[in-house]
Amino acid sequence: MSAKHNTEDYLRMYRQMVRIRAFEDNANQLYLSAKMPGLTHMYSGQEAVAVGICEALTSEDKITSTHRGHGHCVAKGAEFREMFCELLGKEEGYCRGKGGSMHIADQANGNLGANAIVGGSMGIATGSALSAKYLGTSHVTVCFFGDGATAQGLWYEVMNMAALWKLPVIYACENNGYSEYTKTAEIAAGSLTARAEAFGIEAHKVDGQDVLAVNELARSLTERCRKGEGPFFIELETYRYHGHHVGDINRDYYRSKDEESEWKKVRDPITNFGKWLMEQKIMTADELVEIDKEISADAEAAVTYALDAKYPDVNEVSMHVFAETAA
Amino acid sequence: MTRQITLSKAVNEAIAEEMRRDPSVILLGEDVAEAGTPFKVLSGLVEEFGMDRIIDTPISEPGFMGIAVGAAMTGCRPIVDLMFGDFLYLIMDQLCNQAAKTHYMSGGKLNVPLVLRTNMGATRRSAAQHSQSLQALVAHVPGLKVAMPSSAYEAKGLMKTAIRDNNPVVIFEDKLMYNDKAEVPEEEYLIPFGKANIKREGRDVTLVATSSMVQVAEKAAEILSRENISAEVIDPRTLVPFDEETILQSVKKTSRAIVIDEGHQSFGVTAEIAARISEKAFYHLDAPVIRMGAMDVPVPFSPALEDITVPTPDGVVENARRICRGELVHAA
Numbered sequence A: 001m002s003a004k005h006n007t008e009d010y011l012r013m014y015r016q017m018v019r020i021r022a023f024e025d026n027a028n029q030l031y032l033s034a035k036m037p038g039l040t041h042m043y044s045g046q047e048a049v050a051v052g053i054c055e056a057l058t059s060e061d062k063i064t065s066t067h068r069g070h071g072h073c074v075a076k077g078a079e080f081r082e083m084f085c086e087l088l089g090k091e092e093g094y095c096r097g098k099g100g101s102m103h104i105a106d107q108a109n110g111n112l113g114a115n116a117i118v119g120g121s122m123g124i125a126t127g128s129a130l131s132a133k134y135l136g137t138s139h140v141t142v143c144f145f146g147d148g149a150t151a152q153g154l155w156y157e158v159m160n161m162a163a164l165w166k167l168p169v170i171y172a173c174e175n176n177g178y179s180e181y182t183k184t185a186e187i188a189a190g191s192l193t194a195r196a197e198a199f200g201i202e203a204h205k206v207d208g209q210d211v212l213a214v215n216e217l218a219r220s221l222t223e224r225c226r227k228g229e230g231p232f233f234i235e236l237e238t239y240r241y242h243g244h245h246v247g248d249i250n251r252d253y254y255r256s257k258d259e260e261s262e263w264k265k266v267r268d269p270i271t272n273f274g275k276w277l278m279e280q281k282i283m284t285a286d287e288l289v290e291i292d293k294e295i296s297a298d299a300e301a302a303v304t305y306a307l308d309a310k311y312p313d314v315n316e317v318s319m320h321v322f323a324e325t326a327a
Numbered sequence B: 001m002t003r004q005i006t007l008s009k010a011v012n013e014a015i016a017e018e019m020r021r022d023p024s025v026i027l028l029g030e031d032v033a034e035a036g037t038p039f040k041v042l043s044g045l046v047e048e049f050g051m052d053r054i055i056d057t058p059i060s061e062p063g064f065m066g067i068a069v070g071a072a073m074t075g076c077r078p079i080v081d082l083m084f085g086d087f088l089y090l091i092m093d094q095l096c097n098q099a100a101k102t103h104y105m106s107g108g109k110l111n112v113p114l115v116l117r118t119n120m121g122a123t124r125r126s127a128a129q130h131s132q133s134l135q136a137l138v139a140h141v142p143g144l145k146v147a148m149p150s151s152a153y154e155a156k157g158l159m160k161t162a163i164r165d166n167n168p169v170v171i172f173e174d175k176l177m178y179n180d181k182a183e184v185p186e187e188e189y190l191i192p193f194g195k196a197n198i199k200r201e202g203r204d205v206t207l208v209a210t211s212s213m214v215q216v217a218e219k220a221a222e223i224l225s226r227e228n229i230s231a232e233v234i235d236p237r238t239l240v241p242f243d244e245e246t247i248l249q250s251v252k253k254t255s256r257a258i259v260i261d262e263g264h265q266s267f268g269v270t271a272e273i274a275a276r277i278s279e280k281a282f283y284h285l286d287a288p289v290i291r292m293g294a295m296d297v298p299v300p301f302s303p304a305l306e307d308i309t310v311p312t313p314d315g316v317v318e319n320a321r322r323i324c325r326g327e328l329v330h331a332a
C-alpha cells in the first residue's frame, strides 16, 4: 500500500465505484422502460479502471473518453443530475441535450468528451498533451479506449509522435475481452503492450478489477508524466457485465452466461474492494450498506429530476454550430 | 409472384444471390459474420458462404477499405460493409483518392469493381456521429456511382446491379427502413442505374425525393391530393448516374419543383438537382425550385431538437401550397 493513501481516499474510491454502478443500473432501467431516447453502453464491471485512474488525477488533468463513457465521466467528478439530463436530452444536461450518452463532456472537470467514433479521441488526447508541454501547464492527459480501438491506425500515428515529443499522455486500454460481438483474440494480433513498446513507450499490464493496483500504477505514471517521462501505455484487464449496448440482451451466441457469472462472482471490483475494506477494519459491512443505500437514493432522485426537466427550446437547434469570435 | 419482405431481407437476398452466381464476390466488415451486423441485415450469410467469403474485420475502416480496393483490382468483387455512413470520413482517402480514380488514372487499364454498402438517416436518437446522410460527399467525387434505395424493392434490385458493376458503387440504406416491408418479386430482377422511378403521377408540382425522403414526399402528395393539388413524386434511385431526363420531363409538365434529400441542405444533393432543373427547364418554371434538406447543424441528440432538423411531410405540403398559390418561397 502506498503511504499516500488514507482512509478518506479509500472511501472515495469505494463511493465512486458504487456511484458508477448506480448510475448505470438506473440508465439501463430507463432504457428498459422506454424512457431514454436511443441506446447506451453500460460501464458496469469496469469501475475500478475509471476510478483507479481518475483518483490519481486532479481536476486540471484531462481525460478523453469513449462510447462507454459514463464511468469515466462520473469518476472525473461529474454530477448525476446533469448526466441523467444529458442522457434524456434535456436542457440542463452537460451538453444541453445536444450530445447525449455518447458525447457527454464535462469541461469543468477536465473531461474532454466521450466519443462515438471508436479511437476517435486518440488524437485529441495527444493534442491535449502537446498543449501541456507547449503552454507549460502541468496537466496530464489520460486517453481511455477499448481493446477494439487498438485496431485503429490513428493510435499508431499518435503514439509515434507522443514518443518522439515526450508528451505527458497515458494511453489506457480497457481490455474487456470483446469488441462488440467479437472476442478480442479474433481481432487483435500479437500483444498490445508490445505494440506500444515498439515505439519505445513504457507499457504496463494491470488487473483492471483491482482498484488499488490501478490507482497505484496511475499515481506513479501521472507523477512521471509531470516530470517529462511520458508517454505511457497501460493495458487494463477488465470485463463488461452488460451487452455491448443496453439492447444487446440475447448474447449467448458470442459470450456464455457462465463466463459472465464467473466474473461477477469472483472478480467484481466493488465487492472485492468492499471485502478488503472490511478485512482492514476500515469499514464495517453495515457502513458499506449504508453508503450503497445513500448513493442509490441519490441516483433515483437525479433520475426523477431529469425525467421532469425540460427539453431545450427549439431555437437552440442552430446555436453552437460556431463559436463566437471576438472582432 | 411477389411477396412482402423487409428492406433488410431484400439486401440479404441480393447479396446471397450474387454470391451464389459469382464466386469472386466476397464481403468484408465489422461483425458481419456470426453477428450478421448490428442491424442483423447479413444474418445467415456466413453459414452459407463460410468465413472465407464473409470476413469479419477488426475496427480498421481505412485498412479494410484499402484491402477491398486492392482485392477489386486483382480479381475479387468485394462488398465492403461500413456499419454507419458517418464512418465514411475515416475511409475517404481509400475511397476517393484510390478507388474512385484508379480506372481513370490507369487510362482505363485497371478496374475497381467494389460495392460499399452503408447507411444514412437521422431521428434514431443516435446523435451527431451516427446519424449523418453523407451522399453529397461521395456524389461529388468523379468515378464513384451512388445508389439510394427507397424501399425493399429498390434495395434488392440496385444491390444486384451494383455488385455486377465494374466500378466502385456506394449504396446508402436508410437505417430506419430496415424493417419496412415492400413487394418484392420472387423471380430475379435488376434495377438499372440512372433510371428514375415515377412513384406517383401528378400535374401541379414535382417532388423529387431520395431514399428516406421518398416516403415523406408520398405522404405529402397524399395530403396535397385532398386539397386538389396534384403532386408527382419522382425517386431518382441513383444520384450517379443521374436521370435528368425523367425529372426535366416532369417539371416541364408541372412547372414547379421541390427537391428533398436528407443530407445537409447547403452545397448538397438538393442544390445540384435544383440547379439542373433551373438551368434546363428555366422557361417552363412558374416558381423558383425549392430545396429541402436537413438543417445545416450537426444532428443533435435531444429528440426535441433532432426532429426539427429533417424535412417532414408537413413541411413539404406547406411549401407545395405556397408555390402552387404563386407565392415565392425562399428555401428555409
Ligand SMILES: Cc1ncc(C[n+]2csc(CCOP(=O)(O)OP(=O)(O)O)c2C)c(N)n1
Pocket: A067, A068, A116, A117, A118, A119, A145, A146, A147, A148, A149, A150, A176, A178, A179, A180, A244, B030, B059, B061, B083, B087, B090
Ligand atoms: C470508427 C468506428 N467503427 C465502428 C464503430 C461501431 N462500434 C461501436 S463500439 C464498437 C466496439 C468497440 O470495442 P472496444 O473498443 O473494445 O470498446 P468496448 O465496447 O468493449 O468498450 C464498434 C465496432 C464505431 N462507433 N466507430
Ligand SMILES: [Mg+2]
Pocket: A146, A147, A148, A174, A175, A176, A177, A178, A179, A180
Ligand atoms: Mg472491448
